[in-house]
Amino acid sequence: MVDGRWVLFGTLTLKHHRRTDPGDLLAGLTKCWNAVNLKLKKTYEGFEYFWSRDFTWSERNGCHFHLHFLLVLDGEDLGTPEKLLKLQDLVFGAWSRRAKSAGFGNCSRDAFFLEVCQTDLSEAQIARYTAKLTKAAFEAVSHEFKLGDVDRQDGLTPWQLMELAYEAPEGSKEKKVLTAAWFSFKRAVSGRRSFGKSGGFWKLAELRVPDPVDQPEIIVPDALDVMASGKLGKEWSVFLIGRRLWKALARLDATEDVQEFLELGACGRLPNDMQRLGFQELSHAFKLSVSEPHSVEIEDWENWFLDWCQSYRLNGSLDGLGTSPACPDGVRLLSLRCSP
Numbered sequence: 001m002v003d004g005r006w007v008l009f010g011t012l013t014l015k016h017h018r019r020t021d022p023g024d025l026l027a028g029l030t031k032c033w034n035a036v037n038l039k040l041k042k043t044y045e046g047f048e049y050f051w052s053r054d055f056t057w058s059e060r061n062g063c064h065f066h067l068h069f070l071l072v073l074d075g076e077d078l079g080t081p082e083k084l085l086k087l088q089d090l091v092f093g094a095w096s097r098r099a100k101s102a103g104f105g106n107c108s109r110d111a112f113f114l115e116v117c118q119t120d121l122s123e124a125q126i127a128r129y130t131a132k133l134t135k136a137a138f139e140a141v142s143h144e145f146k147l148g149d150v151d152r153q154d155g156l157t158p159w160q161l162m163e164l165a166y167e168a169p170e171g172s173k174e175k176k177v178l179t180a181a182w183f184s185f186k187r188a189v190s191g192r193r194s195f196g197k198s199g200g201f202w203k204l205a206e207l208r209v210p211d212p213v214d215q216p217e218i219i220v221p222d223a224l225d226v227m228a229s230g231k232l233g234k235e236w237s238v239f240l241i242g243r244r245l246w247k248a249l250a251r252l253d254a255t256e257d258v259q260e261f262l263e264l265g266a267c268g269r270l271p272n273d274m275q276r277l278g279f280q281e282l283s284h285a286f287k288l289s290v291s292e293p294h295s296v297e298i299e300d301w302e303n304w305f306l307d308w309c310q311s312y313r314l315n316g317s318l319d320g321l322g323t324s325p326a327c328p329d330g331v332r333l334l335s336l337r338c339s340p
Contacts, residue, residue, distance in 0.1 A: 005204075006071075006078040008087075010114035012036075012095050013066035014104045022063035022188035028102050029053065029067055033196070035098035036091055040071075043090060048072040048204060052195040056155045057181050063188070071114075072204060078116070088114050158185055237266050242289025248301035258282070278312030 014028050033051060040047055051069035058064070071087075078084060091114055096107040156164065165182045168175035226232045239262055241249075249255045264270050265279030285304070289296070296304075 004075045006073045006075060006116060008071040008073070008078075008114055008116050010069050010071065010091065011066060011112070012069070012091075013064070013107075013111050014099055015107060016062075016064070016104065018060065018062035020062065022065065022184050025063065025065045026053070026188050026192055028099065028104055029065055031102050032095045032098045033067060036094045039090055039094040044073055044077050046074060047077070048198045048201045050195065050197045050201050055158055055185060055189075057158075057161050057185070058155055059177070063181065063185055065188075066111075072201070084116070088112075158182075161185065239283070239286050240290045241286050242293045244293065244296060244298045245285065245289035245301045248298050248305060251298070252302060252305060254305065274312055278308065281308065281312075 012029075012032070014025060014032065016025055037049070040049075049069060049071050051067050054066050054068055056064050073087075078087065092107070092109065092112045095112070099105070099107050161178060161182050165175060165178035168178055221229075221232055221236060226236045226238050246255070249258055261270075261279065261282065265276065265283075270276050270279060285308075289301070
């Protein structure tokens with residue numbers, strides 16, 4: 001059970017002969033699954049599912065399709081052996097009855113599988129095994145999952161079948177048989193879905209709390225690089241400050257608080273209009289301290305700053321701001337630089 005839900009893995013298939021048309025097999029799988037889906041809807045409210053098809057070929061059995069599927073049920077729907085047996089009987093019964101009425105005969109219970117997911121496989125392996133197209137791709141490049149017996153030509157995947165058909169000697173019976181099997185597979189799957197799902201399956205995402213993701217470290221560029229680069233200038237803002245205003249803020253031990261206030265203002269995260277006006281006046285004071293560096297004495301800047309705090313309801317200091325949250329991605333960040 002994960003997050004109050006049961007996750008089950010199942011396999012369903014149909015009885016057929018070596019010469020059974022693979023297109024008829026796929027049509028039969030669709031009809032039988034629809035019968036199972038209808039029965040589940042009548043019995044279990046809010047269940048979700050995902051199915052995908054698998055294909056193998058052998059000279060003895062011909063083209064063979066079967067479905068792998070996941071069922072997700074609420075915790076109260078399952079939890080005792082009796083309830084699991086009831087679910088197994090319901091799924092197999094609906095599948096088998098529809099298969100018989102569609103002309104495929106009685107299904108073998110030995111070929112039916114439906115169990116609660118309890119496995120040593122990783123989540124990625126389970127996902128790849130259920131989504132057979134992905135599995136087949138891994139088989140083609142890395143042989144990570146089980147393969148058919150090439151020597152006996154038994155249980156071949158589509159990619160193995162294609163490879164053997166290509167490598168078989170020209171004009172040989174082997175090439176003729178394998179090529180015909182490959183093209184019959186291609187005709188059967190052309191235009192057909194390789195998977196199906198319930199409407200809410202994707203919304204489940206992973207039924208577990210995701211692992212924490214380390215946030216990338218923000219590398220702060222040099223202020224001169226920002227001013228020289230048009231690209232960096234779109235991502236960062238540099239506030240120049242005159243030396244006398246800087247010394248006044250240092251005397252009041254307010255440099256870090258001012259830095260935080262500027263960051264909040266540039267990110268548009270100041271809480272009210274009054275403080276947003278204060279941000280505009282503070283920015284103007286910075287520019288004045290640089291353009292007219294000797295027009296205001298340090299003591300006068302100290303008095304201005306204290307009046308500025310009081311005017312914008314900061315109670316004589318910037319302590320009322322509290323700790324600001326980190327600026328989100330995509331907003332302009334700040335650098336504070338003292339001018340010569």
